Structures are given as structure tokens and as C-alpha cells.
Amino acid sequence: MSLETLVSPPIAAASPYSPTEFDAYVINSYARFPIVLERGAGCRVWDSEGRDYLDFVAGIATCTLGHAHPAMVNAVNRQIQKLHHVSNLFYIPEQGDLAKWLVEHSCADRVFFCNSGAEANEGAIKLARKYAHTVRGIANPIVLTAHASFHGRTLATITATGQPKYQKNFDPLMPGFHYVPYNDIAALEAAIAQLDADQPQVAAIMLEALQGEGGVRPGDRAYFQRIREICDEKGILLILDEVQVGMGRSGQLWGYENLGIEPDIFTSAKGLGGGIPIGAMLCKSFCDIFQPGDHASTFGGNPFACGVALTVCETLERDNLLQNVQERGEQLREGLRAIAQQYPALVAEVRGWGLINGLVLKEETATVSADIVKAAIAQGLLLVPAGPKVVRFVPPLIVTAAEIEQALGRLNQSLSNLSL
Template sequence: MSIETLIQDPAIPAEAGAVLASPYDPTDFDQSVMTTYGRFPLALERGSGCRVWDTQGKEYLDFVAGIATCTLGHAHPAMVETVTQQIQKLHHVSNLYYIPEQAKLAKWLIEHSCADRVFFCNSGAEANEGAIKLARKYAHQVLKIDQPIVLTAHASFHGRTLATITATGQPKYQKDFSPLVPGFHYVPYNDIKAIAAAISELDEGDRAVTAILLEPLQGEGGVRPGDKAYFQEIRRMCDETGILLILDEVQVGMGRSGKYWGYEHLGIEPDIFTSAKGLGGGIPIGAVMCKAFCNVFQPGDHASTFGGNPFACATALSVCETLERENILENVQQRGEQLREGLHAIAAKYPKQITEVRGWGLINGMELKADSPLTAADVVKAAIAEGLLLVPAGPKVIRFVPPLIVSVQEIDTALQVLEKVMGSW
């Protein structure tokens, strides 16, 4: 679960975080901004590296990173330099014209993935929406299917637009937003028999499964890695049937898993995949990427006013090039192993509270026991009070997604705080 839904989940009290003292007066905020987020009473005003400071000067170690978004942490010199230069040069023009910065970023993404073509937008939801549209057009034009169906997984999360909350296999996100978009069907994650059965049952007349949309690792669904054999069998089935395989890499992609893309852990290549969050390091940008054979969009089929503008693309390219130049993937792998080793040690020390630790690279989850009264929100609140920012991934899973530049010492500090927090119950 994302932090913005804490207040909406009946398993987490509306007063989550209320015990934390904060001198920030939210009156104007609360009277002006729609209450779509359950906010902790914490107002942050600046950051540097993996640290942030609130309006009263208190320092926090940030293991949220904008929810897996601030790839290079806060105020990274490469981003500061690029942002400063680009805003003084050209920040936005229409996609009616060629944008050199867009071409450079697209070329980098193609050279570092299995993609042949890229479309830029502003967010993960928009990227997934674009992928769904691309798959539907492919189904109509190439597969000649009048009623295409997209299979997605239970406990998935694909965004907040009408199509992407429909694709999201969690009813709590869909409540009160009906009628939902037709053409979606849900199956259990990591269950190949369920996929095969759904394809067989749903193919009838003008209706057929034409795409399978999955996360390589389910983020909001509890930090659950995909099973390699499961994805390889899906890839085989898609190759045999012509069904498109779409991977949502919004949270796990751009190096967070220890590889550029989550699919690299699974030994497969998708036909279409999406990116956002970490792509711009905190500057809004998303991308739909695809193989050449399913590149069926034509002028007028899809567009975005802000998508791929010079400012966002220049910044995202600086993030990409820094990841490569500074060999940050190696840091992700090493710090991820260090973090999981420490989390396993804490789990072993508190077996009545913790049931499992899982993840890839620097996206990791620690699951609390179902019969424990302790919730993820309880742990997050206590950690904030101790100067550590964490984020839930459901009522019982604490998520650890620090910037990819996190150091040995910062991992150790986070583990020390967590152990202190767990020992307080």
C-alpha cells in the first residue's frame, strides 16, 4: 500500500502518526488541499543525499525516497547542474517539434534495455495507461480481436487513472469509481496454472486474452518478487499464442532491483514495459517502451502535452548517465545484501512479530505476522520518531526503498533504529 492511502485503509487507523509532535501548522494546507492523502504530521523542507530535514531543523534518514523515486537522493550535484543549466536554456516546447533531449534519453533507454521505441509521459499511471492503449490497438489491428482482455494479478498496483485502477487487482482502490473500464481479468500472482486456465476460459468468440500485464516484483502488493520459472513459462505461452507480455517496471525499474530492469532477474524480455518514479530521480517523467513489432501507434493515437519536454528529459538523462558512470548498480547490489542480512537478523531476534524478509536490491519488505497486533503503520510512526523514514506496503509489510546511493553507514544506522523500534513492543 502506498503511504497516501494509509487513512483510507480500515486496517490502519486514521490517526496514524498523530502521536508525533510537529510544530508545523497544517491549517492552511488542510483548508486548501483535497484530503486524498493520509499524511503524517511532518513537513519536510530540504534534503541532501539520503537525509532530509523538517521545517524545525530535525534530521531524518530517508528510506522512502519519495516512494522509490529519488534515485540519486536529494540535491545530487549532477541533477542540480543539469536542472540549473536546462531551465536557463529551454524548459518546455510542444511535441509538435523535435526535442533533442528527448532523443538522447530515448537512445540511452534503448541501448540499456530490450526496447526499440519509447513514448514519454509524466507518471507511472500514464505510462501504464499508454501501454494498455498500445496493447488494445495491437489487438484490434494485428490480432483482429474485437474484445481484447488484459490479464493482471491480484494485489497488483498499476496507477490511479480509471483504466489503471481497473487493471489494479485490489478492490479497495476501485471502490466508488464504477463503472470501471471493461476488458480486464485478475489471476493470482506467481500461479502459472491460473494464467493458463484464464486464457482458455476467456477465449470465446470475439473475446480473447491479448495481453498479460504484471509487475516483475509487486511493490504496493507487499514487495513480492516474481518467480523466475513463472515468468519464463508466461513468456513461452505468449510466444506461442501471440499474446503481448507487458511488464510494469514503474517501481522496480531504473536500477532499484540491482539491475536496470526487473525483467533481467527473470531471464526474459517483455514486449512492452513501463518506467517512471526513479527515471527522473524525482522530476516527473514516465515512459512506455516496446519492441518494434508492436509499435503500432500512429500520429494522433496518443499524446502528452508535458511528456518528454526538454527539462524532464535532460534531468532524466543525467540520472541515467550518473547511474552508469558511477557504477551505482554495484552499490545497489551490495547495500541490498547488507540490508537484507540485517533485516533477517532482526527477524530472527523478534520471531513473534516478524514472519518474512524479501526483496531485490534496494526494494525490500519486512512482513509482520498476521496474528500480531503490530501494524506496518505502528512501525513507521515509531521509526519517524527516531529519525528514520519508512513506508508501508500494505497493513503488515514495512518497505525499505532508500536512494540508490545509500552508504554502508546509513544502512547500519537504519538497522539500528529499526531494531530499537522493534524492541519497544
């Protein structure tokens, strides 16, 4: 099937939905843009007034196959008519099939399923702590994470997140975390030496292969390879948060493949279900030490989520979408670099992997990423900030060359309309 055939024409607009009514009932924990999205197809969405947008947000790197992909539609219909939820007290064939696919396509040996990236990271933290206590005899284990990281919104994962803005007013935070600069091996080695000076305390190092919310910062290959050596030398577990960058978004199936290393534990969510909520914590067999009762999830790994996620995985492989990610990603970066040259006072650099890319604004400019996002919306292009000075581009992995060019044109028009 051609990627272009996934995009159907807009249908007649429904009666406009009132954001005022929405705000009267929904807790205001999001700063929402004033558009009401009602329908999607491929890499496009339509609002309640019938206007179409190129979707380069994709549910924040989640809609792997875009919107209303035929394979997903068929999988949803098939599974909901068969069996959608049973307890993990019973064997679930769809869960086993998905776990098998993930293990056969990664360095992992075992998989635990949950509902989100935060839950997957919680599972990884719990597994690392149990390993530290029972295998290494560490009484008060510490997990090293990076400044500017993002690992979730639960109490443990916002503590793991090295950004104070997410932690404000939620203290007391969870103990057992220590932060180091990202891509700075000297700082990491110094932290380990200090923390382990009297007795071993560092149980795990938890990092993103590419920092997404922290500004689309790719991991340095030499940095991660040295970390792998340190972990092997000291018995420290290496955890990689692949929630945003995994499932093909980096141009490889997993972000760690860009770094030439293998983690002991890694996590997945977002793109795994293509928009259906599912998360996974994957590990190697030597640290697979959970026993019945140690960890659980009511909805995690149910037949519906796993059946759809397996379809996403198989479609990613069957349609060779990794090649599309690599080619369209390079096209997008080339286009963004050309735009950067037109606005040298505004843009500092372009960085990223595959189809997760950032347009980095100069610190001295008064323009912030939200300004550009708002201007792009006016031109029919949906983008998302990655901090105040980075605009993030994370379209569906099915995006076409024509759609990349159209998005670049709309971005260029957006910047020309700003008072720069």
C-alpha cells in the first residue's frame, strides 16, 4: 500500500465543540492550544471547523503509523470482537506473541507489560532496587540520572527526572536518586567515585538514548560506550529510557543501536501501541529477578493493547518503515538547516536522529519555542516545544517526502510572519 493512499479527503465539519464547556469539567493540568481536533488520517488531522493540519506532533512521538491506519483499524476491530481484557492471572496469547516479537527484535530476554512510559520506568527502578538489595547487598541503592532528563510524572519518575520544574511543590521526593550532566563522562565517573567511596551505593545508571523533553539532545556514542564499560566493571545496571526514541523513531528500531551498546534494562511505550496505551519494561535474563507478587498491573498486557501493538510492530517491519524514517529524517534535517541559514539571528542549530528532530533557538533571541508553535498552527502545521528554546518535529513514521516539503514550507511561512 502506498503511503499516500492513507490520507483521505476531509469530511464535513461537525458542530464546533466548546472549549469553555470542556474547561468547566476537566482539571486544568495542560496548557492547551485553542483548537479542537476531531479526526485524523495518515499524517493529517482536522479540527472542529473542518480545517486540516499536518501533524508533526503525532501524539508526542506516539502515533507511529499516523491516524486511522488500515492495519490498526483492522486490528482494533478484530481484537475488540474477540477478547479485549482478562486478568494477568491467566495466560494471554497476544501478550506472549508481542513479548516474543520484542525479544526477537532487541537485546532483551524478558518483558513486563504495563500502560505507560512512567509505569515502565517505575518497573525498571523497582527491578534495579531489588537487584541491588538481593544480588549486590546494597542497603540504600542510588540510581544515577541526568540533568534535563524526563522519565515520567509519578513520584518516583519525577524524582528520576532531572528537571526541578517538574518536581516543584511535589516534595518530599523519593530518596535514592542523584543527577549528573548528560554526555559528560568525567562528571559521571566523579559522582560514582564519591557515592561509592565507602561502600557500593550506585545500583543503576538510568539515561535516555536521546533526551526528548530535555531539548532533543542525542547521546554521545563514546559517552555511552564508556558507561557500558563502567557498569560491566562495577556490576551497575544500565537502564535506557526508550519511551520516546524507541520503536523506530531514531531510524533504528531502538535508540541504543545508534550508540553501539546494549542496556541491561530498557523501557518502551508511546510508539509501541501507535496511540493505544501500552508500556513495556524489558530486561536481560540475569536481572530478571521479579517473582509473583513483586510487581503487577491490572490493565498491563491485556489482549486488546497487545494485539494492536503487535500489529504496529509487524507493520513497522513489513513496510520497511525504518528506511522511510532514515530518508525522511535526513530530508527534514536538510530542510531545517536551510531554514536556519535564512534566520541566523534566530536559529542556533538543528539536531536529532531519524524522525525526532529539534530546531534549536539562540538563547539571546526573545523568541521562544511556543511562539513558533503558535505561528505554525496558524499555517496548518502542528509542532511541539521541547523546552523554551527547542521546537520538536516528531511526525508519524509513515510521513512522505511531499509532506516533509509541505511542512518545511509552512514552517518557513510561519517564521516569516513572526516579528524577528
